[in-house]
Amino acid sequence: MNVSAAGSAEIPVDGQQPPHGHAHGSLSKLMVGAIGIVFGDIGTSPIYAFRETFAGHHTLRPDALHIYGVLSLIFWSMLIIVALKYVTIIMRADNKGEGGSLALLALINRSAAQGEKKKWTMGIVMLGVFATALFYGDSMITPAISVLSAVEGLTTVQAGFAPYVVPTAIGILVGLFAIQSRGTAKVGLLFGPIMLVYFATLAVLGGVHIVKHPAVFLEMLNPLNAFKFYFAEPLPAFIAMGSVVLAVTGAEALYADMGHFGRRPIKFSWLFFVMPALLINYMGQGAMLLSQTPAEALETVKNPFFFLAPETLRLPLVILATLATIIASQAVISGAFSVTQQAIQLGFIPRLRITHTSEHAAGQIYIPVVNWALMVMVILLVVMFGSSSNLAAAYGIAVTGAMLIDGVLISVVLFSLWKWPAWKAIPLLFIFFTIDILYFGANLLKVPDGGWFPLLIGAIAFTLLTTWAKGRKLMIDRMAEASLPIEVFIKSAASSATRVPGTAVFMTTSMTGVPHALLHNLKHNKVLHERVMLLTVRIEDVPFVIGDRRIETKDYGSGFFRVILRYGFMEEIDVPAALAKVKGIGTVCKMMDTSFFLARQTLIASARPGMAIWREKLFSWMLRNAESAMEFFKLPTNRVVELGSQVEI
Structure with a gap:
């Protein structure tokens, strides 16, 4: 849905396709960049996913039945969920080159507004918003579990390091959040090479152990091993899926980050480098356990990733893994900034202060409120749960919930946008939904052990997002009720009022009527x-609006003009810069001769139909704490006049 300056939903306008925001360069260069940014989350999963399946809250014996069954589940999950569902199908559903739940939601809503499947619109919007809400829970857990699991590798070097694991992890995380305001452009140059070394190390470590037990290769590819595990022990196999899914967490990041690199670099990087390296490492962990005695395997399975390396190389592996988890955390934090910016532009979050940290890359932004809120919650998680194993119990439910919602959204795309025939779409969707529901159901078992946390964060975020969108719409509707037609106003006021030199710009969310600030x-x-x-x-x-669609003007006569500025949901808004390019309104706007008038509403909660009183009060609090429109639209501070009014919603 289109959103006006104040966040009200509007009907979109068709037009030419804007350019995407992809980085430019050779395919190999883009692949290296994608490896450094996109695959951090899923790339660090081998540190804890295999361990949690066997030595987590619900243990499994590290024997052939369980190891081959788990490896088979990991392989086919990566193939179906990541390679087929996300890389092959969902990534084709791009919104002018951009991906992610909100971009997909905007794509579907644009189709709905054009007359297709209107009855689905509200339900689809709610699902898309809830997927966004779940993302915030995931963005808190990912840095905590990733960094903590890597630092825990120190205990495989020297057991005496155990008391220092949590303080070290907290120190790393605080430092990571502290540097966000400086931008990540320079540090980002190192991400690709470090992750290349990291993934190559994963493959080498895994390959060394596969040579000692080569049968693990064919056993992993055999889907019958997963079914044997299920038939032999149905309940343990179902519970194990709650940990196996940790191997594919980060799959949604491939789609969300598509706008930075494009589909082909991400697809090729995944199929030909990242996925093989991950699978080889998982096979290596399984092969290592199968090569040991049962007693040795029970000890090794407590941290199999770091035991892949010989003792002399274990400390360098811990350092490399820590760097990889820092990069993965950076990607999640940057993703939280990006998603928040999209949500602000689409009208689900109040205006927040956004700082651009790069003159060349528009996507590199910093949002102080989001940064410090994330830091506080991540530190609380590390302190509360104390270990990556405990955090793993909370991890997964947000990811699987988002995957399930993505499945629903892509169903709408297949039938409504792409017009796939039922015989082609239904079997594919059946496979996706079966796997997604099994994984989501298995993770629901984690709710008492920590899974409640991402659900709680998701519920809070969902309430805030929907309250803002609903409240803003109600407020604009109430203000429109008393609106005076602009033509009537001009006839009565233009001839009688005293005219003074200069230009007055009245910011308004409505396309009709006279702004309250003008009155x-x-x-x-x-x-x-x-x-x-x-x-x-x-x-x-x-995501982007270009050309003649950017500016639209209408001359009412008597010196009155209506100007519409259109932006994509990934763009930075700069009103003065845009006004300098406006034509058809007389002379060029000079800021020293221009005054901007803004309306600041004070809400009065009432029993009128619309929202519950507590939500009206919540909306009022959000409105009071929103970023000033003056700063959000980059208006000159010495040329702004704010006029207040009271609105009862």
């Missing part, structure tokens, strides 16, 4: 400027 200004100051512009900023359902 209040005339009432109190008794004057009108020679040129009066009614300015609306609209956020489109596309």
Whole structure:
């Protein structure tokens, strides 16, 4: 849905396709960049996924039946969920080159607004918003479990390091969040090479042990091993899926980060480098356990990833793994900034202060409120849970919930947008939903052990997002009820009011009627400027808006003009820069001769139909704490006048 400057839903406008925001360069260069940014989350899963399946809260004996069954589940999950569902199908559903739940939601809503499947719109919006809400829970757990699991590798070097694991992890995380305001452009140059070394190390360590037990290769590829595990021990196999899914956490990041690199670099990097390296490492962990006595395997399975390396190389492996988890955490934090920016532009979150940390890369942003809130929650998680094994109990439910929702959204895309025939779509969707439901169901068993945390965060975020969107719409509707037609106003006021030199720009969310700020200004100051512009900023359902679609003007006569500025949901809004390019309104706008008038509403909670009182009060609190429109739209501070009014919703 299109969103106006204040966050109200509008109907999108068709037009030419804007350019995507992908990085430019050779395929190999983009692949290295994608390996450094996109695959951090899923790439660090071998550190804890295999361990948690066997030595987590629900243990399994590390014998042939269980090892081959788990390896088979990991292989086919990666193949079906990541390679087929996300890389092959969902990544084709891009919104002008951008991916992610909100981009997919905007794509579907644009189709709905054009007359297709309108009855699905509200339910689809709620699902997309809930997937976004779950993402915030995931973005808190990922840095905590990743860094903590890597630092725990120190105990495989020297058991005496155990008391220092949590403080070290906290120190690393605090440092990571502290540098966010400086941007990641320079550090990002190192991400690709470090992750290349990391994935190559995964493959080498795994390959060394596969040579000692080569049968593990064919056994992993054999889907019958997964079924044997299920038939032999149905309940333990179902419970084990709650940990096996940790091997594919981060799959949704491939889709969300598509806008940075494009589909082909991510696809090729996954199929020809990342997935083989991960599978070889998982096979190596299984082969190592199968090569040991039962007593040795029971000890090794407590941290099989680090035991892959000989003792002399274990400390370098811990350092490399820690660097990889820092990179994975950085990607999640940057993703939280990006998702928040999209949510602000699409009208689900109040305006927040956004700082651009790069003059060249528009996607590199920093949002202080999100950064420090994430840091506090991540530190609390590390302290509360104390170990990556305990955190693993909380991890997965947000990811599997988001995967399940993505399945619903892609179903709409297959039938409504792409017009796939039923015989082609239904079997594929049946496979996806069967796997997603099994994984989500297995993770529901984790709720008492910590799975409640991401669900709680998701519920809070969902409440905030929907309250803001609903409250903003109600407020605009209430203000429109008393709106005066602009033509009537011009006829009555233009001839009688005193006109003063200069330009007055009145920011308004409505395309009709007279802005409240204009009425209040005339009432109190008794004057009108020679040129009066009614300015609306609209956020489109596309990432970028270019060309003639950016600016639209209408001349009402008597010095009154309506100007519409359109931006994509991935773009930075700069009103003064845009006004300098506006044509058809007389002379060029000079900031020293222009005054911007903003309306600041004070809400009065009431029993009128719309929202519950507690949600009205919550919305009022969010409105009071929103970033100033002056800063959000980059208006010159010495040229802004704010006029207040009271609105009862």
